[in-house]
Amino acid sequence: MNSLGQKFVADVGGTNIRLGLVENGRISTIKKYLCVDFEAIDDVILHFQKETSTSQFVAGCIAIACPVNDDLVKMTNHTWSFSKRALQAHLKLNHLDVINDYTAIAHSLPHLNHNQVIQIGEGHAKEHGNIAVFGPGTGLGVEHLTWTQNGWHTLDGEGGHVDFAPTDEDDLIIWRYLFKKFGRASAEEALSGRGIVNIYCAFCEDAGIVPKFSKPSDVTSAGLDNSDPMAHKAIAHFCQIMGSFAGNLALNLCTTGGIFIGGGITSKLQDFFLQSRFREKFEAKGGMSNYVNTIPTYLINEPDHGLLGALAYLIQQTQRIQDDK
Structure with a gap:
């Protein structure tokens, strides 16, 4: 899957992180990792990028279980902490959203059907x-x-x-x-x-x-x-x-x-x-x-509702940027 300019979504909890590869407005590949297996969130995203044979991510949305109002994000129930600006620069992203995990879940709800x-x-x-x-x-x-x-x-x-x-x-x-x-x-x-x-x-x-x-x-x-x-x-x-x-x-x-x-x-x-x-x-x-x-x-x-919500949020935000241009 050699794709240039892919997007990703992530759902980060105190124990696990789930990452999804976005293609044509949908999540095509999902991988789950233990947070304790990686020293920093950068490491697991780059690992996911390599595992999916992606040349470069250009945009992403991270839903994470902690407050996200400031640039410095510190997880409440895990040791990870990071600067949004530094993470975006390290991953070479044009656009990065970092939202609370329940903000993502909320955005998934209007898109869930009766089977979910x-x-x-x-x-x-x-x-x-x-x-x-x-x-x-x-x-x-x-x-x-x-x-x-x-x-x-x-x-x-x-x-x-x-x-x-x-x-x-x-x-x-x-x-x-x-x-x-x-x-x-x-x-x-x-x-x-x-x-x-x-x-x-x-x-x-x-x-x-x-x-x-x-x-x-x-x-x-x-x-x-x-x-x-x-x-x-x-x-x-x-x-x-x-x-x-x-x-x-x-x-x-x-x-x-x-x-x-x-x-x-x-x-x-x-x-x-x-x-x-x-x-x-x-x-x-x-x-x-x-x-x-x-x-x-x-x-x-629906086990992937956090990722679906992160995707809905990412689509809404990138569309808003396009509309403002």
């Missing part, structure tokens, strides 16, 4: 209605999307770091555990990989039981096969907290276009999650229940 999402409960999306997306993974990503005269526009923020809001007695057990451990109870410390462990340990401590597990995968496995009652209770309550959190997002911005759920953890819990009390807790907003019960909720069932 699973609806949970009732509700019907309104065309061009506000959209929210969130997903528990290494951290907790959150993004909103709104329609403007220039197309879809994301509303950036760090919604995963808002306060954890208890809604029942079990939530209070978790809140007390988090407050004692961190001095503050944030949503991310409940809705993430480590959040599953925190919930599990909170329930064990409350019951006077010594925790058996310290890894999210172990808690999840024991919960799914119901071999450990506390692990099963932890993942069940994890799904309920997701419902409450999603309902808050719906109230924040009247998300009549729907709430979408991504993240690696939810996909692993998919069958369990779909049978959970997620939607019940989503609608449990007291006097505002009628406000949210018509809003649809969806589980994203």
Whole structure:
């Protein structure tokens, strides 16, 4: 594939980086790498360039799991850091976008079809209605999307770091555990990989039981096969907290276009999650229940949605540059 002037897209998480080669406005080749196998992001992009026999990239869009407002980008859940300007110069790119990973995911949502999402409960999306997306993974990503005269526009923020809001007695057990451990109870410390462990340990401590597990995968496995009652209770309550959190997002911005759920953890819990009390807790907003019960909720069932969103963003930005000339 000896192509001069190719474009690329990247989806960078705390553990993995996925890179896609763009041809004719579509992603033709996707490669996945472990972040820890490379000293810097430059190294893995150049490795991908060599693996795809690409002579030179001219443009790219990197979706990454951390704040990206400044030139210096420091990953929250990994050691990589880089200057946008220096990276563009090193890769010899004419154009480079660096966006938050959930900005990319948000941009993918209007392009997903019914085969790429699973609806949970009732509700019907309104065309061009506000959209929210969130997903528990290494951290907790959150993004909103709104329609403007220039197309879809994301509303950036760090919604995963808002306060954890208890809604029942079990939530209070978790809140007390988090407050004692961190001095503050944030949503991310409940809705993430480590959040599953925190919930599990909170329930064990409350019951006077010594925790058996310290890894999210172990808690999840024991919960799914119901071999450990506390692990099963932890993942069940994890799904309920997701419902409450999603309902808050719906109230924040009247998300009549729907709430979408991504993240690696939810996909692993998919069958369990779909049978959970997620939607019940989503609608449990007291006097505002009628406000949210018509809003649809969806589980994203497309593994490459981050790359698709990075591509949608790259196309939108490069088209805007062309229009301005």
